[in-house]
Amino acid sequence: MLIIKELHAAVGDKPILKGINLTVRAGEVHAIMGPNGSGKSTLSNVLAGRENMTVTAGSVQYLGQDLLAMEVEERARAGVFLAFQYPVEIPGVGNVYLLKAALNAQRKHRGLPELDAMEFLALVKDKMKLMEMSESMLYRAVNEGFSGGEKKRNEILQMAVLEPTLSILDETDSGLDIDALKIVANGVNSLRHPERAMILVTHYQRLLEVITPDFVHVLAGGRIVRSGGPELAHELEKQGYAWLGSEAPEGKSSAT
Amino acid sequence: MSDTSSTLEDIISQEYQHGFETAVEADTLPRGLSEETVRMISAKKNEPEFLLEWRLAAYRRWLEMSPPQWASVHHPPIDYQDIIYYSAPKSQKDGPKSLEEVDPELLKTYEKLGIPLHERAILAGVAVDAVFDSVSVATTFKDKLAEHGIIFCSFSEAVQHHPELVRQYLGTVVPVQDNFYAALNSAVFSDGSFVYIPPGVRCPMELSTYFRINAKNTGQFERTLIIADQGAYVSYLEGCTAPMRDENQLHAAVVELVALENAQIKYSTVQNWYPGDKEGRGGIYNFVTKRGDCRGAHSKISWTQVETGSAITWKYPSVILRGDHAVGEFYSVALTNHRQQADTGTKMIHMGKNTRSTIISKGISAGYGQQAYRGLVRIARAASGARNYTQCDSLLLGDRCAAHTFPYIEVKNASAKVEHEASTSRIGEDQLFFCRQRGLSMEDAVSMIVNGFCKEVFKELPMEFAVEAQKLLGVSLEGSVG
Numbered sequence: 001m002l003i004i005k006e007l008h009a010a011v012g013d014k015p016i017l018k019g020i021n022l023t024v025r026a027g028e029v030h031a032i033m034g035p036n037g038s039g040k041s042t043l044s045n046v047l048a049g050r051e052n053m054t055v056t057a058g059s060v061q062y063l064g065q066d067l068l069a070m071e072v073e074e075r076a077r078a079g080v081f082l083a084f085q086y087p088v089e090i091p092g093v094g095n096v097y098l099l100k101a102a103l104n105a106q107r108k109h110r111g112l113p114e115l116d117a118m119e120f121l122a123l124v125k126d127k128m129k130l131m132e133m134s135e136s137m138l139y140r141a142v143n144e145g146f147s148g149g150e151k152k153r154n155e156i157l158q159m160a161v162l163e164p165t166l167s168i169l170d171e172t173d174s175g176l177d178i179d180a181l182k183i184v185a186n187g188v189n190s191l192r193h194p195e196r197a198m199i200l201v202t203h204y205q206r207l208l209e210v211i212t213p214d215f216v217h218v219l220a221g222g223r224i225v226r227s228g229g230p231e232l233a234h235e236l237e238k239q240g241y242a243w244l245g246s247e248a249p250e251g252k253s254s255a256t
Numbered sequence: 257m258s259d260t261s262s263t264l265e266d267i268i269s270q271e272y273q274h275g276f277e278t279a280v281e282a283d284t285l286p287r288g289l290s291e292e293t294v295r296m297i298s299a300k301k302n303e304p305e306f307l308l309e310w311r312l313a314a315y316r317r318w319l320e321m322s323p324p325q326w327a328s329v330h331h332p333p334i335d336y337q338d339i340i341y342y343s344a345p346k347s348q349k350d351g352p353k354s355l356e357e358v359d360p361e362l363l364k365t366y367e368k369l370g371i372p373l374h375e376r377a378i379l380a381g382v383a384v385d386a387v388f389d390s391v392s393v394a395t396t397f398k399d400k401l402a403e404h405g406i407i408f409c410s411f412s413e414a415v416q417h418h419p420e421l422v423r424q425y426l427g428t429v430v431p432v433q434d435n436f437y438a439a440l441n442s443a444v445f446s447d448g449s450f451v452y453i454p455p456g457v458r459c460p461m462e463l464s465t466y467f468r469i470n471a472k473n474t475g476q477f478e479r480t481l482i483i484a485d486q487g488a489y490v491s492y493l494e495g496c497t498a499p500m501r502d503e504n505q506l507h508a509a510v511v512e513l514v515a516l517e518n519a520q521i522k523y524s525t526v527q528n529w530y531p532g533d534k535e536g537r538g539g540i541y542n543f544v545t546k547r548g549d550c551r552g553a554h555s556k557i558s559w560t561q562v563e564t565g566s567a568i569t570w571k572y573p574s575v576i577l578r579g580d581h582a583v584g585e586f587y588s589v590a591l592t593n594h595r596q597q598a599d600t601g602t603k604m605i606h607m608g609k610n611t612r613s614t615i616i617s618k619g620i621s622a623g624y625g626q627q628a629y630r631g632l633v634r635i636a637r638a639a640s641g642a643r644n645y646t647q648c649d650s651l652l653l654g655d656r657c658a659a660h661t662f663p664y665i666e667v668k669n670a671s672a673k674v675e676h677e678a679s680t681s682r683i684g685e686d687q688l689f690f691c692r693q694r695g696l697s698m699e700d701a702v703s704m705i706v707n708g709f710c711k712e713v714f715k716e717l718p719m720e721f722a723v724e725a726q727k728l729l730g731v732s733l734e735g736s737v738g
């Protein structure tokens with residue numbers, strides 16, 4: 001589904017990603033861990049098409065298409081979803097309005113009829129139950145005055161409504177209390193599907209206990225320095241990233 | 257990947273959509289202004305002596321005045337001798353008795369503007385007093401309104417049929433010598449709307465006027481007077497568009513509102529005059545004096561405006577809070593794009609006890625747009641317990657536009673409470689990225705964010721106007737759900 005080859009990217013003239021190789025197949029869940037500042041969010045944003053990040057080398061194929069050649073909204077409509085590490089607020093724009101506009105923009109692109117107000121409300125209320133969110137959140141402005149945890153839940157609600165093919169969750173578990181973590185994990189698990197894939201960026205093993213990944217990768221200094229199965233996350237939890245210093249950053253960097 | 261700013265540009269550089277001309281024969285005075293011009297206008301309108309005298313007095317005052325220099329707008333000096341002060345579509349000379357008698361060309365013009373007169377009126381229950389250049393061509397629902405004793409007609413008709421009301425109220429809110437443009441308007445005003453709501457009557461429909469400047473080189477000087485008698489209520493909508501032209505056109509209107517005890521007037525404007533082209537050629541100079549007088553206790557006047565057009569806007573809809581417990585409100589969205597300039601704001605003059613005012617101003621600048629909010633809150637010595645809340649927000653699209661805020665506050669009573677909040681922000685790259693990541697086009701993302709920014713003002717507009725306002729800002733309808 002997603003094939004990243006020797007991806008280099010810079011913010012301004014500062015190189016951040018220095019040769020990422022990663023292959024994600026349909027049905028798989030990949031976890032990406034790594035120290036602060038190692039480039040996890042940069043990778044997520046580059047995949048989503050953020051303008052201020054320049055790809056300097058490498059390629060990304062998504063469902064056989066050249067992902068890097070696509071506009072931000074084209075990627076979204078093709079099923080790429082990014083749950084933001086820091087969700088933005090949009091004053092005055094109702095949450096429900098944004099959700100409906102987004103869903104209908106995507107449906108239109110796929111040649112599906114747009115949902116009317118009633119159909120949409122039925123759908124979104126259903127998803128909100130899953131997220132255990134109160135209905136009043138629908139009518140508030142997007143993320144305005146939401147608590148940190150509510151913002152993260154709102155991201156997952158958007159994911160649940162849009163049903164993306166490839167979901168990239170950038171530290172969605174950070175700042176969640178234990179109950180909220182379970183709810184978010186349930187939301188994510190309910191979207192697991194043989195046709196869909198996920199990339200979870202996280203610092204914590206506790207998320208990976210409820211969403212078992214197929215692969216775990218360690219991103220450090222702009223490269224994937226280690227890859228393994230779920231057991232790698234356990235190891236990291238115990239050892240931290242101190243070992244990175246001794247390991248050559250040229251190390252193994254592909255996972256398939 | 258496309259560059260964000262260039263895409264933004266495409267959206268904010270949309271062409272003006274109301275730039276067509278209507279071919280009707282016009283009855284027009286020669287260019288230029290003199291006492292003779294004033295007399296001729298008055299004679300053409302068959303006005304009573306008192307009004308001619310009033311015009312002449314205004315003209316003489318105007319000769320001694322000079323244009324205000326303090327506003328942050330720039331334009332070459334206006335040649336007042338090069339303007340045509342009266343132009344009436346000829347086929348209207350004898351005045352239509354009903355819609356059927358109205359020149360079909362004129363009706364077509366309104367249809368292009370999106371106001372099919374009869375249909376709109378019937379469907380929406382709106383009475384439209386449409387002003388085409390200088391003469392009112394059609395007034396609908398007059399009969400129905402008359403059942404309630406409501407007078408809603410062109411200013412000229414009011415002069416003929418209700419001279420005593422005109423005489424009693426004209427110039428009592430905006431005196432002729434108030435400012436240069438008001439004096440000019442008082443001397444040469446051609447037509448406009450007149451509304452009188454009798455005591456205790458709640459006007460059963462929104463009253464609406466569509467102004468449109470058509471003939472070339474015609475300065476449009478309308479005069480609107482609205483009186484809500486004791487305990488009356490009226491909501492009045494004003495919409496404006498003008499055809500595209502290379503030369504600049506002057507529009508100097510005066511609007512006077514009078515609210516007596518317990519009366520309430522809600523005045524909403526969507527102004528979309530031709531703004532000029534991208535290089536700043538052509539466009540309307542919109543120099544307007546709008547003022548409301550809360551003359552009675554517990555009266556209320558609200559101004560809501562959405563200003564997207566005109567090359568230059570100079571406009572400060574104000575409220576004089578004379579009666580005790582009177583309430584004044586000003587809700588404004590102003591958008592300047594390309595080379596447009598706007599210097600707009602409001603004045604809240606608190607004179608009565610426990611008077612309250614609210615000012616919400618939202619400015620959006622794009623391209624090389626220049627915008628200033630200029631607001632005065634004055635609390636007189638006698639206005640104990642007066643309160644004002646002001647909020648001014650500016651949103652910038654791109655980095656060549658500018659927004660300035662000039663709040664003036666004068667408080668002469670220690671018990672008064674005046675609050676002022678201001679903010680300036682650029683449209684967030686993060687917000688745009690977020691919306692697009694969810695699948696929205698750049699255009700829809702911008703619309704949505706701008707629309708959200710204006711929300712507090714749009715919700716003050718009557719429904720159909722809110723829709724139009726959102727469309728005007730290139731925004732699809734929000735609130736179709738929930």
Ligand SMILES: Nc1ncnc2c1ncn2[C@@H]1O[C@H](COP(=O)(O)OP(=O)(O)OP(=O)(O)O)[C@@H](O)[C@H]1O
Pocket residue numbers: 011014016034035036037038039040041042043085
């Ligand atoms: N806009 C920017 N300008 C300058 N440097 C940036 C910018 N964005 C990211 N960086 C830098 O790029 C590096 C990688 O940042 P990134 O956000 O990808 O890290 P991360 O792995 O997600 O970290 P965290 O675990 O803290 O979220 C950091 O050193 C960061 O300071």
Ligand SMILES: [Mg+2]
Pocket residue numbers: 040041042085170171
């Ligand atoms: Mg990060």
